[in-house]
Amino acid sequence: MAFAARLGALTEELVAAVVPNADQLDEGSLKVLRDETLHTLRLQTSLRTNQFEVQRHLEGLEERFRVQNREGLADALRERLDALDKLSYKHTPEVLHLLLELSDQPAQKTRLEDLGLLRQPAHGPQPDLKWEDIAREDDWASDRDLFQKVDFRNDSSDEELLDDRSDVSPRSEETSLSSIEAQYRRRATDLIVDSQDEESVLEKVRLSHSWRHQAAPNARNEGSSISELQAVREALFMLRGLRNDLFNSHYTASDSLQLDHVSPRLLQGLFAEFTAAGQSLHVLRHFARKDQRIPLLQVFRDTIEKRLRDCDTYLSHVESSLIDIQEDTVISLLRVLEDFKPQLQPLAALSRVVQQLGGDENAQPFRYLELLFESAGMAQLESNDQVYSFLGTMFFECFQVYLRPIRRWMHDGELLEDDKTFFISGVQSQFPLSQVWQDQFTLRKTPGGLLHVPKFLQPSVDRIFITGKSVVILKLLGKHNAQEQQMVEPSMDFQALAASDLGCFTPFPELFAVAFERWMQSKHSSASGTLRHVLFESCGLWSTLSNIQRIYLMADGAFSDVFAHALFTNLDLLNPRWHDRFLLTQAFQDAFGTAVDIHHVTVSAIEQADQDISKARVSVRSCLPAVKVVYRMPWSLRIIVSEESMSYYQAVFTLLLQNRRALYILRGQLIKTDGIAQLDNGQAAYYSLRARLLWFCSSLQTYYFNLVIEPLVTQLKDNLQKAPDIDSMLEIHSTFAKRLRDAVCLGSKLDPIRECMLDIMDVALRLEYTRHAEAERKVSAALASTSADPSTDRGTKYMNMSEEEDETFLPEQDLSVVEATGASYDETLAEMRVQFDRHLRFICGGLRGVARASGDLAAVQWDTLAEMLETGLAGARDHPW
């Protein structure tokens, strides 16, 4: 029963302590709650506390605290558990079980400071305070007035208070701890200063500063004197940009103020120098206060602030030396100015730079770098070492920021977004890989067309540009290794450069040029050299150039002849499918299969509706120019071999093919005769013309291959080998292609001459087909007059190369193209001869004339060709037949 009562009472207390607002519940609800609680507590649904489990749980908790870096918490818990163990409280495991059940994320939420709050009331029982202790502490025994009657009258007169104060016993000695502290605590009364004569001292101060109110520029008639110390102080304030009463907002000194021992004129001169100094410093301070958004200008402002800080420090030091005088010191405005001049001079030079910068509203952000550069060079020339060193150091400090985008570009091939100060910009649109080098990046220019770069960097712009592009290409090729390319960067510090082997006497522009050249070498040579190596080795530039020469320049005549003859045969057979791309490509692959990588080559011909194949048999201008050879090379090599160069190659190929066509037709006839005595006039004329045409075409071929292509190709290889970078290689190859085009007379200036050459080739074709026509005519006439076997009257003196293979070749030819003129055979031959001579004379004369008039490099070769062809003219004179 007692147990139940005890339990009931405890339950009531528990409900009151735990349930919120339990005191506001009515009796009935409270009783219900109490009963429920009692019922719940009496239930034994849970297992009994396992003390080992509890101990294990607590140890696990302590370990968790340590793991989660709550060492203090873990130590506190361990300490208390150990203390609890010592007390041997019977119900410790159960209570700990209860606490473990109620714990709520202690590792995250527990604060050790809360433990300290708990400890405060947990002190041991204080000893009882007794009156004896108080009496002993306050020393009542010695205080005689303590128990005297106290007068509580409501009299508040001051005198009485004063009297009371005077009667009051001296302050008792306070012996308590707090009173000991109070004994040494400062009071407000301790700060009272006793001054004998307050008014006179204050008046003296007011009088000494009366000049401040009279420091108006217009008060000339009332001059007031100031001491030199006051003047120095005001001057120092002015120089530090602080408000003062001697100099106005324009840094002009007041005329009304004088020094007693200095003449006004001298003083004004002195003040004028201070004014100039103040104005110079004002320019710098004004610039330093401006907000700058561009990093390049921010660093300039920062360096100016640093120099101004040094100046202010110096002025403060001067001021402190005048205030806290340690030794005999003469206060002198002149001395202050003279001592300040070494500090002032460089700052004045800097101020001029800032003024120049401010005067140009459209100045580029890097304009100040140019001004610093020029000013430093000028200072060096004037042998002003201090200013030179000052400006040179500033220049290199600021240049480091300008160098950052350059470094990033040259090292990583990347540009900063929205960076308008850098002289390289990227085009937003994407280009094909082969055009990245040429078109993806451009040099930024001003609206006036000038490069957007400081003048002192202009000589290096191209190399910087090339290096970055090289890195971009290497990255696209997957060959860029940033680690390999990272060389030690030479220092770009002014002091280090002046102390280096360059010396301090090297002109500043040269000093910078050498330093920057060394810096660039550490970036440029590695990227450009690597890309060259990659193009030559990995991408196969040499083999590609060789293939181009074999294909387009017909360097290997045997392979070219096989392909050309197959094409010519189709043309002669009037094969309507001669232009079929697959046939042409197959013919090419059959010819060049062992020489080039045929899978990269396709040959096609433009199919035109008016392309009359029959005309191709009498003109090299038909069908042959339509044949196009496309050689697919890696995109990286298209950087060197541009589209323009490929068009030149194609033009040369066409010209060589046309010449080969003429030779093919001329050589197609083998002479089968017993001797000259058997020749009639027609045959003699034919042979004569044929010989000249053969000579002409062979001379052209000799000229093309031996005097143009071979020397130029050799020169190309040498120059490419020596080229330092990709742009040089591109330029070299482009020049080679242009010279090749000009030398073989494909340039626009030589159009008439080239047309004449083609006319002569057409004469060759017409000659052969005219001959065939004449032979056919004779055969037909013979057949008509006699019944003899046509094969015996066929021109037995002539045998075609293909006669053994196909005897029906001749009769099946369509000779309508050559039979339209109506002239006789002899007349036709004579007319062809005249044409040939005329064209030849024109070609020789034209080449000579163009060679004389033109300063082109190909002029020498034109002269040579003219000389070669003129022998044909001389031969014609000697042998008119």
Next chain:
Amino acid sequence: MAPPPTHSHSPSTSAPVPATADNAAITKQQAASQAVQILLEISALLNCRLDKQTMSIAISLIEQDVNPENLAKWIAANSRD
């Protein structure tokens, strides 16, 4: 007012004098008080959010053989935030 009697602890040369019942009670009371204090501190370390009064009541209940787990569940269900 007479000063309180002082307790003198003179060293003994023979067997120790057994503590009186009052002294034992006081010692026991102090030990219990210390235990409560330590448990209160442990409850603070474990973030149980129990004040001293509730802790005392809970300990008393546990001494009356109330199951700690049931008690913890009831307190958790009914406690004020």
